Amino acid sequence: KKTSPAQTEFYQAVEEILESLAPLLEKNPKYRQHSIIERLLEPERQIMFRVPWVDDDGKIQVNKGYRIEFNSALGPYKGGLRFHPSVNASIVKFLGFEQIFKNALTGLPIGGGKGGANFDPKGKSDAEIMRFCQSFMTELHRHIGPNTDVPAGDIGVGTREIGYLFGQYKRLVNRFDGVLTGKSTLWGGSALRKEATGFGCVYFAQNMLEDEDSGLENKRCLVSGSGNVAIYTMEKLYELGAKPVACSDSNGTIYHEQGIDLDLVKEIKEVRHARLSEYCDTHEDAEFTAREDYPEDGEQIWRYKADVAFPCATQNELNEHDAQCLLENGVKAVVEGANMPCTQKAIDLFVEQRTLFGPGKAANAGGVATSQLEMAQNASMTRWTQDEVDEQLQCIMRRIYNDAKQTAEEFDQPNSLVLGANIAGFRRVADAMIEQGVV
Ligand code: NDP
Known part of the structure; x- marks a missing residue:
């Protein structure tokens, strides 16, 4: 109601x-x-x-x-x-x-x-x-x-x-x-918190692809947004040998065939807090499409050919028309860095076409997980190194992936990480609520 x-x-x-929970409730x-x-x-x-x-x-x-x-x-x-x-x-x-x-x-x-x-x-x-x-x-x-x-x-x-x-x-x-978490590392922030959502999202994608006998190396990627999640998704993609060719902000989209110049994006967005359109002042061979010139039925960024798409900007930024274009261009996996970036109709299309789909709840959980590691460090007045945090982050992302995958298999829908993630998360909360009584 x-x-x-x-x-x-x-x-x-x-x-x-609720749709995913139906088989569990039954x-x-x-x-x-x-x-x-x-x-x-x-x-x-x-x-x-x-x-x-x-x-x-x-x-x-x-x-x-x-x-x-x-x-x-x-x-x-x-x-x-x-x-x-x-x-x-x-x-x-x-x-x-x-x-x-x-x-x-x-x-x-x-x-x-x-x-x-x-x-x-x-x-x-x-x-x-x-x-x-x-x-x-x-x-x-x-x-x-x-x-x-x-x-x-x-x-x-x-x-x-x-x-x-x-x-x-x-x-x-x-x-x-x-x-608060996400503090500066000078006074209580955890190493890698800033990078954690983007890095975690790429680790999640890696787990998904490796399960299918492939990896991220040489994959062409689209990463929407150019904020915290998008920037560190691109950084980890480069580290793992993939190539992000497009990113965006709320005013427009940059497409750069030779690969996005990440140092420049950081300079524009993190240091100058400016607009992404300035990217073309440095790279004349890059293409900028202003929002006014986007296709009427969706977002420009999803119209480019790519192997993996990472929507990392905002909710409902990838609709069924965008999904259709990605599929026609042969996308192999879609991994949500943002919260609820794909509409339900877009997700239905990916699932129908058996495209790998990593739901945000699972794929972008690396940020909050590292926030919890920051809480643990603050409470014990200690500080972990970047390598220690990274090792834990990788371990957590693998566990989340395995949990979602195994739960999906338990409910006879092995390809639905949406269902697996929703049921696995729900079960933990619901069982704790039952044990704590009616409060
Ligand atoms: P930021 O503010 O750092 O960046 C958001 C980016 O998305 C900006 O580049 C912004 O452009 C762009 N953007 C906003 N709306 C649109 C749009 N309609 N089309 C294209 N680009 C757009 O935020 P975050 O990177 O932190 O967050 C991004 C998403 O990730 C959100 O859904 C958030 O909830 C989710 N998330 C974030 C986590 C985190 O740790 N930060 C953790 C888990 C999820 P502009 O510069 O023009 O505003």
């Missing part, structure tokens, strides 16, 4: 999960007896708050802030903060809901949460970003804590924003504790 029909993204995420009546679905769909707590701040012209601006504490059966709420003008109750709720199962899949002790604000960081000065973050944390700090709720970054929230948020938290509570 849709009690908040305007929450379309939330219902989209719920429908995908086999195991205990989940119905304990009303697990009804309880899971209702967040434990939702917080909405005003975020007033003063811009560089001295004008007062007001944004809406959110934190959704969805489920704590397995551990403290854990999930990122997103700053983007499109953020609303539905987006935060869909992200929080997905996070429950993703976190469960990692096998680590973390519950599910998510948050953010409808604030647009684009074009804002550093000082404006800082004042916004300080105002946001002035309310948020009442609700979070290292054993309660531990936010991290997401779209629009990177190391700079986590720094400003942490500074304000520390001033308010007078404690230096591991309340």
Whole structure:
């Protein structure tokens, strides 16, 4: 029953999960007896708050802030903060809901949460970003804590924003504790946290392809976005001998046959916080397609020929027309770096055509898993080397892949990692909820 029909993204995420869970619920009546679905769909707590701040012209601006504490059966709420003008109750709720199962899949002790604000960081000065973050944390700090709720970054929230948020938290509570992850490695951040989602996503793809007697070497790849996840997906692809030939931002797509110049993308996006269109100032042989010139029925990036596609930008960025083009061009695997980037119709097409499909919940879980490793390091006041974290990350991604694959086989759908990941994550959360009683 849709009690908040305007929450379309939330219902989209719920429908995908419920469809996968049908065979499990049939086999195991205990989940119905304990009303697990009804309880899971209702967040434990939702917080909405005003975020007033003063811009560089001295004008007062007001944004809406959110934190959704969805489920704590397995551990403290854990999930990122997103700053983007499109953020609303539905987006935060869909992200929080997905996070429950993703976190469960990692096998680590973390519950599910998510948050953010409808604030647009684009074009804002550093000082404006800082004042916004300080105002946001002035309310948020009442609700979070290292054993309660531990936010991290997401779209629009990177190391700079986590720094400003942490500074304000520390001033308010007078404690230096591991309340946020994705911190700078100078003061409590874990090695490899910044890279972890992208690296993890490529490790996941490698596991999928190796299972089919192939690997990533010499594969042509499309990687949408040019933010945190996209950049480190491309970095690991290069390390493993693959070639990313296209990436994008919200204004357009770059196609570069000789391979994307990653140092330049980092300089444009991480250092200058500028637009990807500037890439062609350095590389005249690259092609830039502005969003206005995209095909009417989808996104430009999925129209290029490639072996593997990594949607790493945002939700619903790859629809059934895009999927059709990828398939006609012979794509072998699609691996979701972003949360819910493929529409249900696109996923159905990949599954029908037996294309390998890695769902975001499993494939992009390397970020949150490494956040949990950051919490563990903070709690024990230690610091692990890059190699130690990388080894754990690879191990976690392999375990997630095997878990999803074996669960899919258990339910006689060996090709559906969507079903496998959803059931494997759900089972852990649901069993913990049953053991903890009706709360
Ligand atoms: P960033 O803000 O670092 O980057 C987002 C990128 O996507 C930017 O390049 C942005 O362009 C681009 N983008 C946004 N909308 C579109 C669009 N419609 N078309 C093309 N490009 C677009 O965010 P992240 O990389 O952190 O997050 C990306 C995705 O990965 C999100 O779905 C997030 O939830 C998910 N994710 C992130 C994790 C993390 O650890 N960061 C962990 C797990 C999942 P522009 O620069 O123009 O805004």
